[in-house]
Amino acid sequence: MFSVPPSSSPAVSLQPIEELPPKLQEIIQLFQGVQEPKAKYEQLLFYGRNLNPLESQYKTSENKVQGCVSQVWVRAYLDKDRNVIFEADSDSLLTKGLAALLVQGLSGQPVKEILRVSPDFVVLLGLQQSLTPSRNNGFLNMLKLMQKKALQLYVEAEKDDDSSTVGKNLVENSNLVMNGENGGNGGLESSENAIDLKEGLGNQSVLGSRGKRIKEMLEKEIRPVELEVEDISYQHAGHSGVKGSDGETHFNVKIVSEEFEGKSLVKRHRLIYSLLQDELQNGLHALSIVAKTPSEIDTL
Incomplete structure (x- = not known):
């Protein structure tokens, strides 16, 4: 994986x-x-x-x-x-x-x-x-x-802390952003560009441009019966490798396809990496991959 x-x-x-x-x-x-x-x-x-x-x-x-x-x-x-x-x-x-x-x-x-x-x-x-x-x-x-x-x-x-304006804003707006460069409030703050709380908890239904490209490429070339692309870049906010990027740097990919039949895990991962060469060369830092065949889907 x-x-x-x-x-x-x-x-x-x-x-x-x-x-x-x-x-x-x-x-x-x-x-x-x-x-x-x-x-x-x-x-x-x-x-x-x-x-x-x-x-x-x-x-x-x-x-x-x-x-x-x-x-x-x-x-x-x-x-x-x-x-x-x-x-x-x-x-x-x-x-x-x-x-x-x-x-x-x-x-x-x-x-x-x-x-x-x-x-x-x-x-x-x-x-x-x-x-x-x-x-x-x-x-x-x-x-x-x-x-x-x-x-x-x-x-x-923070919701229970009446003295915390930041906490109130977090609850009222349901927004969360990880800010590794500004530690003034412990690295957590509300923002117009904050990651929605549901997205931060693993909701991958809303993807940015890179996430959409990844999803479209995999759908086109591998024809999956199941595909989930999750942007987890929020976990890396402030990391040195992320500074200066467009913010879409780390993704989880879960994909189920008949294309993986007869292929080892290494070959499955190699196939996905080869399809995403352009993204890897232009700001995509890491992928975490689960690649299964339909017959293996019960283990997901």
Whole structure:
């Protein structure tokens, strides 16, 4: 699911490790020190065994991660300093390990730092080779739910704070923008050009010009039976690689097509990258891809 293009394609930059939360940096460095895929797998199981179980009262549909092969639940709340604390659980030890990795790496961070985390950090972990595509997809869905819950907590907290003009504007206008260059209000502020709250929570129905071009190209050349193109550039606002761009720099793509029959994951990704060469050479920084055949659609 998460991959970088082959050497013949333009380099796709990953989020610098220095921009990730400190605990997540430590976890990445730990996994990078483990060379064997089997050893990485065992490390995940270790994380799973040591994750505190989630109380049954929190195993609700609202807290359940969609799109996972196993059942996964995520709970989030704010501490006294308005940092986000996560709890999670799963009926699968391996998936529980993935959840534990995110819980440890993201807990105790302010909302703006959690929203800045790009899903491509799994490449830095080196886990994409140790997990099946469905596990990788579930891992992405866990992260997205955590970011969604963090954003909801922020809006609710600011709504209750009568002294916060920014909080009032966020709730009244339902707009959110991540501004990494102006930290005057913690990196969150309302704006005429702000990303709509629903879009920030994963609604990819409204795309800019680049997103529309990507969608049109894939529809024309691959003839998908299912296609989702999601602009997640808001997560990278203020990153050095984004400055000076048109703002459409990072996308999630989920595509189901018969064109992928008989092709390995690498060949599927290579096909998509080749079709989007022009975009990659002109400001598109990263793609996170889920490419399936119709017969594999049940694993999405």
